[in-house]
Amino acid sequence: MKKFLKIFVTVALLLVALALIFNEPLKSYCVKYLAQDRLTKLTKDQVRQNNLRSVSYDFKKVKPISSKQVLKASVQNNAPAIGKIAVPSVKLKLPIVKGIDDNALSTGAGTMKPDEKMGKGNYALAGHYMTDKGALLSPIVDVQLDDLIYITDLKSVYTYKVTLKKRIAPDAVWTINDQKGRKLISLITCADGGANRWVIQGNLVRSRVANRATLAVFG
Numbered sequence: 001m002k003k004f005l006k007i008f009v010t011v012a013l014l015l016v017a018l019a020l021i022f023n024e025p026l027k028s029y030c031v032k033y034l035a036q037d038r039l040t041k042l043t044k045d046q047v048r049q050n051n052l053r054s055v056s057y058d059f060k061k062v063k064p065i066s067s068k069q070v071l072k073a074s075v076q077n078n079a080p081a082i083g084k085i086a087v088p089s090v091k092l093k094l095p096i097v098k099g100i101d102d103n104a105l106s107t108g109a110g111t112m113k114p115d116e117k118m119g120k121g122n123y124a125l126a127g128h129y130m131t132d133k134g135a136l137l138s139p140i141v142d143v144q145l146d147d148l149i150y151i152t153d154l155k156s157v158y159t160y161k162v163t164l165k166k167r168i169a170p171d172a173v174w175t176i177n178d179q180k181g182r183k184l185i186s187l188i189t190c191a192d193g194g195a196n197r198w199v200i201q202g203n204l205v206r207s208r209v210a211n212r213a214t215l216a217v218f219g
Contacts, residue, residue: 028135030070035108035136038081038095039218044154050080055099057114062100064194065128065136073106082153083118084218085109085125089147090139093218096151100126109137112176112188118151119158119207122184124176129190129198137189140200149185149202150217157214160185160202167196175199 063069073079083096085108095108104110105128112124127137149160168175175186183204191198208214 027065027067027070028130030074031065031106031130031135034070034074034077034106035094037077038079038097038107039084039093042081042084042095042154047082047154050082050098053080053098055080055104056101057099057112059100061102062105063102065102065106065130069102070106073103076103079104079107081108082111084152084154086150086217087139087143087147088150088217089144090142091134092137092139094127094136096125105136109187112186118153119156119183119204121178122176122182122186123151124186124188126188137187140187140189141191141198143200148205149187149200151185152210152215152218154210154215157208157210157217158185158204159206159208161205162200162202164199164201166199167191168199170195170197172197172199175201 079095080098081095082098084094085096086093097104097108097110100110100112105126109125109127112126116123125137128135129138129141130136131138133139133141143162143165145162145165147162149162151158151160175188185202185204187198187200189198190196
C-alpha cells in the first residue's frame with residue numbers, strides 16, 4: 001500500500017510539474033487553434049447572425065487570460081465572430097469578435113463599443129497580450145508607422161495606414177472615441193505587464209469590395 005501511494009504521489013507531482021512547465025505553450029497553442037478555426041470557417045451568414053447577438057462591453061469584467069478561460073472558450077467555441085483583421089507586416093490574422101467578454105477575447109480581437117461600423121468613425125478593437133507574440137493581439141507591439149491594417153466583414157475590405165503607436169494609461173478612453181471628420185481604427189492591448197496599454201491607430205485609406213483577390217490577405 002505504501003509503495004502504491006508513493007508511486008501515486010510521484011506520478012501526481014510529475015503531472016503537476018508538466019502542467020506548470022507547459023501551461024503557457026499549451027494555452028498559446030489552444031488560443032491560436034481557436035482563432036484559426038473561427039477565422040477560416042467564418043461565413044457571411046454567420047456574420048449576419050452574430051451581429052444580432054447581445055454581448056458584454058463591461059471592461060471591468062475582463063480578466064487576465066487564463067488556461068481555464070481558454071479551455072472554456074475552446075469547448076464552447078461560439079464567440080460571435082463578425083469579421084477578420086490582418087496586419088501583414090507582423091503576420092497577424094485574427095477573427096474580429098463582437099464584444100469584450102472573456103470568451104470573445106480568448107478567440108480574437110473584440111469590438112470595444114456597441115454599434116461600431118467598419119469604415120466609419122473610430123473602429124476600436126481590444127485583445128489580450130500573451131508572452132507568445134504570435135498569439136491574439138500580441139504582434140501589434142511590433143507594428144511600425146505606415147504599416148497597413150486590413151479588416152473585413154466579408155462584404156467589403158477596409159485598409160488603414162498606421163499613424164500612431166503609443167503607450168497609454170489604462171483609463172485613456174480618448175483613444176476609442178470618434179474624432180470628427182476622421183475614419184480610424186484603434187487597436188488596444190496590454191503593455192508593461194498590464195500597467196499600461198499599447199494603442200495603434202490608423203486612418204482609412206481605401207475600401208474595396210470583398211472578393212477572392214481582396215480577401216487573400218486574410219488567408
